[in-house]
Amino acid sequence: MDGTITKEAIFKPENIVYKKTSLMTDNILSYCPGCGHGTAHRLIMEVIDEMGLESETIGIAPVGCSVLAYEFMNVDMQQAAHGRAPAHATAIKRLMPHKTVFAYQGDGDLAAIGTAETIHACNRGENFTTFFINNGIYGMTGGQMAPTTLPGMKSSTSPYGRDLKSMGHPIKMTELVAQLPGTYYVTRQAVHTPAAVRKAKKAIRKAIEIQQMNVGLSFVEIVSNCNSGWKMAPVQSNHWMEENMFPFYPLGDIKVDGKLVEK
Ligand SMILES: Cc1ncc(C[n+]2csc(CCOP(=O)(O)OP(=O)(O)O)c2C)c(N)n1
Ligand code: SF4
Ligand SMILES: [Mg+2]
Numbered sequence: 001m002d003g004t005i006t007k008e009a010i011f012k013p014e015n016i017v018y019k020k021t022s023l024m025t026d027n028i029l030s031y032c033p034g035c036g037h038g039t040a041h042r043l044i045m046e047v048i049d050e051m052g053l054e055s056e057t058i059g060i061a062p063v064g065c066s067v068l069a070y071e072f073m074n075v076d077m078q079q080a081a082h083g084r085a086p087a088h089a090t091a092i093k094r095l096m097p098h099k100t101v102f103a104y105q106g107d108g109d110l111a112a113i114g115t116a117e118t119i120h121a122c123n124r125g126e127n128f129t130t131f132f133i134n135n136g137i138y139g140m141t142g143g144q145m146a147p148t149t150l151p152g153m154k155s156s157t158s159p160y161g162r163d164l165k166s167m168g169h170p171i172k173m174t175e176l177v178a179q180l181p182g183t184y185y186v187t188r189q190a191v192h193t194p195a196a197v198r199k200a201k202k203a204i205r206k207a208i209e210i211q212q213m214n215v216g217l218s219f220v221e222i223v224s225n226c227n228s229g230w231k232m233a234p235v236q237s238n239h240w241m242e243e244n245m246f247p248f249y250p251l252g253d254i255k256v257d258g259k260l261v262e263k
Pocket of ligand 1: 063064065066082105106107108109110113133135137138139140141146226
């Protein structure tokens with residue numbers, strides 16, 4: 001023994017503490033460094049992998065920064081037109097009820113152009129899962145104001161901050177869909193710290209398990225940063241998110257087992 005640590009010794013099964021899921025491809029993510037989209041992708045794929053649903057899953061990619069989600073998630077994927085992921089998911093799930101179907105949507109996609117599809121799919125109680133990545137802005141197109149932009153928040157189309165009188169109020173889609181009888185599990189999570197990641201992963205798993213119970217739509221919002229659109233460094237954007245986004249979009253379960261959670 002000369003004390004050299006060999007590759008074989010490092011990769012012994014008992015020494016492996018983390019292994020990337022094979023359901024994330026090796027394609028380099030198109031997201032800005034520090035963006036929450038990549039972590040959200042990974043958690044969804046880890047859950048699908050751990051539940052053994054790899055060949056039974058169909059995801060719907062939206063329009064927005066996650067338009068290329070099909071390049072990164074190694075499961076069957078479809079690409080929807082802007083805002084139409086719930087309509088795609090409805091059709092696919094109805095045609096193939098045994099499949100696990102999820103829509104992955106940003107806030108511009110889900111809460112602006114796709115509001116009607118979102119509300120009606122939730123109200124009908126379609127049996128799929130929605131992952132809603134809310135960064136309060138249109139990230140892909142250059143940081144324009146979204147329906148979810150906070151009061152006073154600066155964006156490229158509200159450079160002096162969102163003025164409620166002329167620009168209206170931000171919409172809390174997750175609280176709104178929780179009111180609808182067709183949703184069974186509705187929760188709001190984040191992915192900016194290890195603790196938040198653990199909670200978000202549990203929520204994602206629960207949402208998929210609920211889909212298997214065939215009891216209605218499961219909806220997981222992930223409040224995320226858009227460091228580029230917010231014009232901040234990644235760490236600064238996470239602090240800003242904690243201080244500004246979370247008070248307006250508080251984390252936690254909103255509806256469990258078909259019943260609103262009392263606060
Ligand atoms: C029909 C149509 N209208 C507008 C656009 C322009 N567009 C592309 S992405 C986007 C908003 C994306 O924002 P969001 O869904 O919040 O995703 P993010 O990039 O922030 O993750 C818009 C308006 C488009 N591609 N198609
Ligand atoms: S623009 Fe924003 S949402 Fe898009 S990849 Fe960059 S940080 Fe993420
Ligand atoms: Mg967005």
